[in-house]
Amino acid sequence: MSSSTKPVVKFRKNYKPSPYLIKNTELIFQLFEDHVLVSASLNIESNPKSAESVNLPPMELDGVALELLEISIDDKELSDSDYQLKQDLLIIQPTTAQFNLQTLCKIYPQKNTSLEGLYTSGGKFCTQCEAEGFRKITYYLDRPEIMSAFSVRIEGDQQKYPLLLSNGNPASRGDLTDGRHFVEWHDPFPKPCYLFALVAGDLDCLEDEFTTMNGRKVKLELFVDKGKLDQCQFAMDSLKASMRWDEEKFGREYDLDLYMVVAVSDFNMGAMENKGLNIFNTKYVLANEKTATDADFEGVERVIAHEYFHNWTGNRVTCRDWFQLSLKEGLTVFRDQKFSEDMQSKPVQRIDQVKIIRSAQFAEDSGPMAHPIRPDSYIEMNNFYTVTVYNKGAEVINMMHTLLGEAGFRKGMDLYFERHDGQAVTCEDFVRAMEEANDVDWTQFRNWYSQAGTPLVNVKLTQLGAGQFHLDCEQSCPPTPEQQSKSPFMIPIKTGFLDAAGNSLKFKVEQGDWTDEALLILTENKQSFKIECDAEQIIPSLLRDFSAPIKLAYEYSLTQLATQFASDPNSFNRWDAGQNLMSRLLLSNSPTLSATDKEIVEQAFSAILHDEQLDNALKALAVQLPSLNSLIGQSDKVDLDQLFNKSNQLKQHLAKSLEPVWFSIYNTLAGDNAGARWLRNVALSYLLIASEAQYFELAANQITHATNMTDELAALQVIAKSKNGFESEYVEQFYQKWQNEDLVLDKWFSAQVLNEQDNVIDYIRSSLLEHEKFSIGNPNKVHSVISTFSANNLVQFHHASGAGYALLADLVIQLNQINPQIAGRLATQFNQWKKLDSNRQTLIKSQLSKIISIDALSNDVFEVVDKSLK
Ligand code: ARG
Ligand code: ZN
Secondary structure, three states, X not given: OOOOOOOOOEEHHHOOOOOEEEEEEEEEEEEOOOOEEEEEEEEEEEOOOOOOOOOOOOEEEEOOOOEEEEXXXXXXXXXXXXXXXXXXXXXXXXXXXXXXXXXXXXXXXXXXOOOOEEEEEOOEEEEXXXXXXXXXXXXXXXXXXXXXEEEEEEEEEOOOOOEEEEOOEEEEEEEOOOOEEEEEEEEEXXXXXXXXXXXXXXXXXXXXXXXXXXXXXXXXXXXXXXXXXXXXXXXXXXXXXXHHHHHHHHOOOOOOOEEEEEEEOOOOOOEEOOOOEEEEEHHHOOOOOXXXXXXXXXXXXXXXXXXXXXXXXXXOEEEOOHHHHHHHHHHHHHHHXXXXXXXXXXXXXXXHHHHHHHHHHHHHHOOOOOOOOXXXXXXXXXXXXXXXXXXXXXXXXXXXXXXXXXXXXXXXXXXXXXXXXXXXXXHHHHHHHHHHHHOOOOOOOOHHHHOOOOOEEEEEEEEEEOOEEEEEEEEEOOOEOOEOOOOXXXXXXXXXXXXXXXXXXXXXXXXXXXXXXXXXEEOOOEEEEEEEOOOOOOEEEXXXXXXXXXXXXXXXXXXXXXXXXHHOOOHHHHHHHHHHHHHXXXXXXXXXXXXXXXXXXXXXXXXXXXXXOOOHHHHHHHOOOOOHHHHHHOOOOOOHHHHHHHHHHHHHHHHHHOHHHHHHHHHHOOOOOHHHHHHHHHHHHHHHHHOHHHHHHHHHHHHHHOOOHHHHHHHHXXXXXXXXXXXXHHHHHHHHHHOOOHHHHHHHHHHHHOOOOOOHHHHHHHHHOOOOOOOOOOHHHHHHHHHHHHHHOHHHHOOOOOHHHHHHHHHHHHHHHHOHHHHHHHHHXXXXXXXXXXXXXXXXXXXXXXXXXXXXXXXXXHXXXXXXXX
């Protein structure tokens, strides 16, 4: 570590209320071509809730990379001895319990490549303040519990920046001298500074209106780069659908007269819920049939909804401190998931959600960065915007929903809003509202907030007598870096039983009523449930709909799994049985697959593909192998070469043995809806596996004549993956056609990095990273090339030469200074290394050691790599 400050670990247990509050915040931004002047006037009061021993302790304001030009208190300029400037802090000594602090700072947004604070993207100014970016704008108490009423004045060149936007409602506007103008904004809702936003530029706008449940009219404005208006309608429709849904499902109405969304190309994450002025990655706004795939449309709908839902879960009720992040993120992801389930197919959505948990979240939980959904410590908060906090956090809320039922959950939400509207609160406050509204005791349930790691539940079924069974469950949770031993979790296991032919059976649990589905609630380390069921042989259908974020082990026979795959009435478990079946074969110790193994899967697939009741999207999901990531994510140790080998064998076998079926699907299915397009494109990819020579024409034809991006991209993907992918004229034509459509180019980059031939790494280095359209400063580009390669081309990323690891490490090092947040994120791609063979472990370890020894290592990268090396 050679950066100027030693990384400091912050602990949840050390939380103390701020000794000062900021009641009002007035900001003036003067925008210039190579800098910005920010003047701040803060009405400060000592905090009655703070238990400081001294009456008026020194006040420490956060500030990073600010040039302080002026400072005064109550209009009296301070002399040098009245304040101290330390690394990232301004310290003053208040003499009264209420005062006004004024500062003037100079900042350089045009040079800000971290994309945090105020920066520029494509000629416009924009901001990203969550988590701790506001301190790069002005000196402030940059913590979420400080809620302040903001008034903002922006001044800038009239021609370059006709639009000057901030949160709330516009209050006044006018002209200044030198071709400049100003706009003033006032936000009536006190808010933490992480929700502050500013945008200045020249943009096109799609306008609309929404009438709330109480008849109030809200103006909706969606701002995009000039010329992109034809890619906005879907996002606008999604916004209106989300607003309606939140009224209908949760009784939540929008509260301002104006809701603005701005799309920018350079953005670290998906989007940001700034009050009244969301800022989005263009990826989650721009979409029409020509440029966006069916999956992209779903992404837009989901993220638009997510940010909108934050207005209540995040903005009206916010987090007391950043350890509580899951309070808003887990809950808001849960809400966007329920919304998507209502808008799209419910089982398909559920399967997508679970795939993320099993690949990325299980991996995180079993790696060096494992943390509870409410972390106990962090060095760099940006490293904790994780699948654990977000997606496992949503699973924890989902368990509450399952335990309480729809009505009970709603009661809890209502009480939560009633108690905490306008406050900055904790996860504990949320759990308590749920508990008290429903009169339940969730002492044990809280372990989901405090313990990291993925619980494993082993289940055994024993027959006692005719129609009498015992279901024995045993839970355990492996140690994680900061927690050696775990207490048992409360685990809801939604369960049914099938007979040997796959029919649903009626059964009784303990003294309960006859039913065909029950929620078993596991609370002990070992627990046994008495089951009564009038059948000779029963197949348990466990953890339906993935009712808890756990691994469940039950010794099914392969035939039982095939039966479940063919006919479990629970669509999710039906899919899951197929995944389970294939995982068992792929992860077994045997170096190859037997002929019988391959046939079992083949027959199961064939049955699924011929099932006339099943919809196409579910078929498409069912006939895809479990991803290598989820297989690795679920294992403690993995023999990669054997795994790659067997999964290729299985794909080859399925491609060849079912060739006529794939061919007939491809030729007869009309690709006129998303599910059909999906299945048809899965068939295409199997056909090219069966014989590239024979079926290449299909792909070539498809890419030439496609009328939508879903089909065009699917064809590009198989072509770019093929033997001559790097020289293909079709890949070149795609580029020519789309070279001015940035988001489509991202897909073009990604398609190429998935080629599994040995020269792919050279090709990435010499052609893609050097390409005129590639930009290291643009996170979408870095993701399309580097993250896609290391997360999805595992065969080459893990190449025994170590070339894939070297590529990733080089990019981490290059980005360390440019954009530490993205660099930190990339570095997590090494986190599974301890599961691998010793040769690969050595190779990765040497890359990690190389990274940790560079100069000026950012906190972001340090935290990830240091933990990985421990
Ligand atoms: N709150 C945003 C969202 O989930 C994400 C902001 C992430 N910011 C960050 N610095 N990691 O919608
Ligand atoms: Zn969010």
